[in-house]
Amino acid sequence: MIPAAFEYHAPASLADAVKLLGQHGDEAKILSGGQSLIPLMKLRLATPRHVVDINGIAGLDYLKEEDGVLRIGALVREADLEDSEFIRARYPLLHDTSRVVADPLVRNLATVCGNLAHADPANDHPAAMLALGAEVVATGPRGERRIAITSFFTGPFATALRGDEVLTEVRVPVPLPRSGGAYLKLERKVGDFATAAVAVQVALDPAGTCVHAGVGLTNAGTVPIKARRAEGFLRGKPLDDATVRRAGELAAEEADPVDDVRGSAAYKRDLVRVLTARALRLAAGRAGAGR
Amino acid sequence: MxxxxxxxxxxxxxxxxxxxxxxxxxxxxxxxxxxxxxxxxxxxxxxxxxxxxxxxxxxxxxxxxxxxxxxxxxxxxLERNGTLHPIQEGFVQEHGLQCGYCTPGMMMTSYAFLKRTPNPSEDEIRHAISGNLCRCTGYVNIVKAVQYAAARLQEGGA
Structure with missing residues (x-):
């Protein structure tokens, strides 16, 4: 399959990339990992006249904790998270997520920021970032602005990014003491999108009471879902079996799946219930283990 | 252009x-x-x-x-001066292919994987090749081929 013809740009700076977006508007697409964009172009579901390749821009591949925030630059690949012992130990939710995005070959190119900017409700990082309370940084002609992840996804494949902005960073707050997270995904085979998946992040006080809870749902609606009622229910309670089960029921009520080739809406809703409870048990165990 | x-x-x-x-x-x-x-x-x-x-x-x-x-x-x-790389040798010795269509991709993934993970477990091998589909072998002999190559490379085979 051959994509439609386009003009290729490889700017050497972010300023040049932003300028190109300003010039070409809706006719331009950013190419980072390309693992969603290129398949869409080959199917001619996307036919951008201009492709702006940001891979040659130096200094966008940082992955570091700074001033209470984990900063993930635009060119950090999924494989970078998967291979990082630091991420595995300190951000198990992100590590779990990076291991189930597509497959290992795709993860060598696919970027975390691209996974968010593409805004496919079936992508895995949106739910993880909703659970973690992340922010994204959009860089445009007037500089940078930060967007809370909760207001970033405006519809299927649509975000709060303006036409002349590049998503340059995602910022994850450093976990509280006694925090743990987990991402559980049911996929028919490696490389498939989730039938459903659940991201959870919890923090416990010394007595084991939940003081913070984030719950995000993948492929359970037309946009990534933050299960606010489940989160609210968990706060202030010990994560015992009854609490975890009830949170799963609430998350299932907040899910809004549809019937498709991966299963019926009823099946997927039940999957959200089960996966939420399992992810909470795993996350609570990790929090208790001093993660 | x-x-x-x-x-x-x-x-x-x-x-x-x-x-x-x-x-x-x-x-x-x-x-x-x-x-x-x-x-x-x-x-x-x-x-x-x-x-x-x-x-x-x-x-x-x-x-x-x-x-x-x-x-x-x-x-x-992979081949150097007429000598097969241990990963190629592994696919021959362990019958890691039938139709052979997936084999070039399978070998390139395995080659890169063994550079980073010289002494892998079976689970690690299966995770590493999970983006390469084979419709003939059921993967069993492919895993053996990668294990063969790992052993050869460990003993200084290439």
């Missing part, structure tokens, strides 16, 4: 390409390195796997222009 310079299996090339040309087509149709296969053409199967700066990627999902200034390795680069 755009001018692209790249190094494939140690050899430098300079070619003129349309931006929409996929890397796999550059390798097969322009450079005539037809060992790299096209399977699904939809980023699923991994038959087109090549190494881009040492990392295995699906060459059907990279534009040739993105390889400008980069170092690539294809299955043709």
């Amino acid at each position: 755009m001018r692209v310079q790249l190094t494939v299996n140690g050899e430098r090339h300079e070619v003129e390409v349309e931006p929409r040309l996929l890397l796999v087509h550059l390798l097969r149709d322009v450079l005539r390195l037809t060992g790299t296969h096209i399977g699904c053409d939809t980023t699923h199967c991994g038959a087109c796997t090549v190494l881009l700066e040492d990392r295995p990627v699906k060459s059907c999902t990279v534009f040739a222009v993105q390889a400008n200034g980069k170092r690539l390795m294809t299955v043709e680069g």
